[in-house]
């Protein structure tokens with residue numbers, strides 16, 4: 739894959755310049771927008787590979803930018819926001835954002851998030867060519883057709899819920915999934931009770947999947963927000 743084009747949506751000049759300089763230094767191509775309506779327009783006319791999106795824009799809420807882009811595109815969107823409240827991140831993720839970064843951020847962190855997203859993009863683009871009924875991530879394998887998961891070629895003895903949970907995370911590798919998103923997909927609803935159950939299932943799944951559950955290799959916890967399956971090398 740060629741170096742991707744990033745659409746930087748940010749009304750704050752110094753922050754925008756920091757992002758642009760970082761992208762230039764690492765040979766990424768970029769486009770910019772300083773308003774939400776402009777962002778939606780540039781996204782539709784130039785079809786960038788990844789969007790960096792500030793949530794607090796002068797003309798509209800960044801979450802509405804996500805909703806508009808999601809009405810016609812799955813392009814990865816990384817929310818970059820000064821709002822530290824989990825609620826805003828959750829709203830953005832539930833609207834279809836792929837990841838989030840809280841300001842102030844380090845340039846290294848920005849680049850790390852971008853790499854994760856680009857890997858996810860490559861994975862998504864590969865789906866059409868390869869046999870998508872088989873998932874491989876490090877020592878983890880999932881045979882979707884057979885309904886079995888393997889670790890180091892040994893079958894994992896998962897309960898139906900654990901298996902469903904593992905598949906949901908695997909199909910969204912690299913993407914942060916909120917508690918609400920996961921519980922809605924597993925149980926078709928989201929009550930506080932389900933989020934408590936989700937934690938329990940996550941503990942039992944990790945015991946079977948992770949060799950060291952305290953330093954997970956596959957499933958990353960985003961405290962107060964949700965979980966993400968990491969692509970291991």
Ligand code: CA
Nearest residue numbers: 749792794795
């Ligand atoms: Ca702003």
